[in-house]
Amino acid sequence: MVNHEKVKEAVRLLLEGIGEDVNREGLVDTPDRIARMFDEIYGGMDEDAGEQLSKVFTVDNSEMVLEKDIVFYSMCEHHLMPFYGRAHVAYIPDGRVVGLSKLARTVEIYARRPQIQERMTGEIADAIMKHLAPKGVMVLLEAEHMCMTMRGIKKPGSKTVSSAARGIFENNEELQNRFYQMLSLR
Ligand code: ZN
Secondary structure, eight states: OOOHHHHHHHHHHHHHHTTOOTTSTTTTTHHHHHHHHHHHHTGGGGOOHHHHTTOEEEOSOOOOEEEEEEEEEEEETTTTEEEEEEEEEEEEOSSEEEOHHHHHHHHHHHHSSEEOHHHHHHHHHHHHHHHHOOSEEEEEEEEEEHHHHTSTTOOTTOOEEEEEEEETTTTOHHHHHHHHHHHHOO
């Protein structure tokens, strides 16, 4: 749970630190506003992906399921600046599937916390392997990082792409190619 008092105090210090007047009209409610906003953008820290992924349905087939273009917003833990983009999640069922919205919720749970993209990619894949126990999982994230586009090397529009393959996707070029093929169908 976000400690509102601590966050408010920290935001006041931060504003003072950059030389602002924390009592001027536009800033006076900012600490409280940020504390309440953090309930949402860091809300994933209190949530358990296992809960989302435990509602399963039995199926006979074991064809690849792909949920693509799941929009997510996260915060880079190195700069506390947003990174955001799309997640694509595929798995090959082993007799069980989950509701498609649960895959999106799983992405959201790992996005709503201080993150790095590479770890988030692996965490989504590992959570699905652990709780749904499919034959394999493939996750691909493409995101723009504000800490790269607004400062530093300033490359607007550049995307960071990361992937994680688990189970039968690992070291299986044919299966991974099928994933990329399905992804390119628009
Ligand atoms: Zn960063």
